Amino acid sequence: MKKSLFxxxxxxxxxxxxxxDVEKQEKITPIDSTIVQVDEHNAKIxxxxxxxxxxxxxxxxxETIETTIALTEDSYVKETVYKGKSKxxxxxxxxxxxxEAGNTITLLNSEASNQYFVGENVLFHLDADGxxxxxxxxxxxxxxxxxxxxxxxxxQGIIEDSKIQFIKWQLVKLNNKPIENSSTKxxxxxxxKDNQFSAFVGCNSMFGEYKLENKxxxxxxxxxxxxxxxxxxxxxxxxxxxxEIVDNYNFDGKTLKFNKARMAPLAEFEIIE
Numbered sequence: 453m454k455k456s457l458f459x460x461x462x463x464x465x466x467x468x469x470x471x472x473d474v475e476k477q478e479k480i481t482p483i484d485s486t487i488v489q490v491d492e493h494n495a496k497i498x499x500x501x502x503x504x505x506x507x508x509x510x511x512x513x514x515e516t517i518e519t520t521i522a523l524t525e526d527s528y529v530k531e532t533v534y535k536g537k538s539k540x541x542x543x544x545x546x547x548x549x550x551x552e553a554g555n556t557i558t559l560l561n562s563e564a565s566n567q568y569f570v571g572e573n574v575l576f577h578l579d580a581d582g583x584x585x586x587x588x589x590x591x592x593x594x595x596x597x598x599x600x601x602x603x604x605x606x607x608q609g610i611i612e613d614s615k616i617q618f619i620k621w622q623l624v625k626l627n628n629k630p631i632e633n634s635s636t637k638x639x640x641x642x643x644x645k646d647n648q649f650s651a652f653v654g655c656n657s658m659f660g661e662y663k664l665e666n667k668x669x670x671x672x673x674x675x676x677x678x679x680x681x682x683x684x685x686x687x688x689x690x691x692x693x694x695x696e697i698v699d700n701y702n703f704d705g706k707t708l709k710f711n712k713a714r715m716a717p718l719a720e721f722e723i724i725e
Contacts, residue, residue: 494554495570502618505575505595513537519595521559521568521575523548524617525645528559556582573597616701617643617664621708621721623653626690628716639687640724653691655682660695670701670710694718 495501502523508516515536522529532542546561556578559566569576569584576584577593585593623631623639633639641651643662649672651658660675672695682688698710698718709717 496550496554499570499572501570504598504615506598507595508535508592509577510589510592511535511537519577521595522615523557530559530562568595615703616708618645619643620724622724623691623719624707624722625717625720626687626694627718631687638724639691641721651691653688655685655688656680658688658692658695668700668702671699672696691719 502525504520504522506518506520509519511517511534514534518533518535520531527545527547529545530543533539544559544561546559548557548559550557556567556569559568565577565580567578567582569578574597575595576590577595579585584590620640620642622633623641624633625631631639637652639653641649643649647661647663649660649662656677656679658675658677661673663671663673675692675695677688677692694710697712699713700711702709702711702717706722708721710719710721711717
């Protein structure tokens with residue numbers, strides 16, 4: 453009798469363990485095979501792709517297509533010149549999108565072949581099917597990134613807006629007077645993304661919005677600052693006044709100048725190395 457009870461107990465325990473195992477299995481969430489694995493080291497995430505790219509692409513009925521593309525966070529400006537055929541500059545602007553792999557952009561407002569593979573300091577122009585040109589012609593379809601401090605001035609009026617954005621500019625002259633900058637914290641203005649800017653001219657941190665338009669027009673609005681009281685705030689006050697009245701700028705490849713109409717420059721800046 454005792455032996456029978458022992459056997460029944462073993463059977464009952466086995467049933468309980470099996471039941472618990474089944475319940476645990478039912479609670480396991482299956483892996484979704486449709487989830488896209490994101491490469492944390494793709495061009496979109498890992499590379500400093502914002503900037504200006506330039507190169508000469510093959511042309512069927514001209515010497516070459518001089519192509520310049522400026523990329524910001526989500527928009528582009530593209531200029532093309534058909535060398536040996538015309539001096540006319542064809543300009544287009546718009547937004548661009550990334551593919552799922554984060555290595556190729558598509559210019560959304562472009563009528564021509566509009567896909568580019570993004571590499572380190574280079575864009576590769578893709579064919580109509582979105583594929584790399586291979587073989588001996590590979591290097592003929594590349595646009596190289598220009599260094600920010602050596603953007604060349606262009607007789608055709610090359611992409612000015614993108615040249616001055618996303619660069620920290622050191623103030624060197626204000627109302628035609630040289631500025632003595634601190635070696636530890638220079639006076640600067642930084643035109644950052646989403647039309648926001650930040651600046652520092654000796655005392656308070658300044659911030660607000662800016663707007664760039666055609667023909668080198670620039671304006672500032674909603675300008676604010678921290679409220680520290682410093683011993684000498686004259687330079688900061690003069691700079692704030694400049695931001696109120698500036699309406700255009702010039703950039704010669706080295707110096708950025710803020711102007712009012714055709715008056716003498718209100719402020720001059722150089723790239724902070």
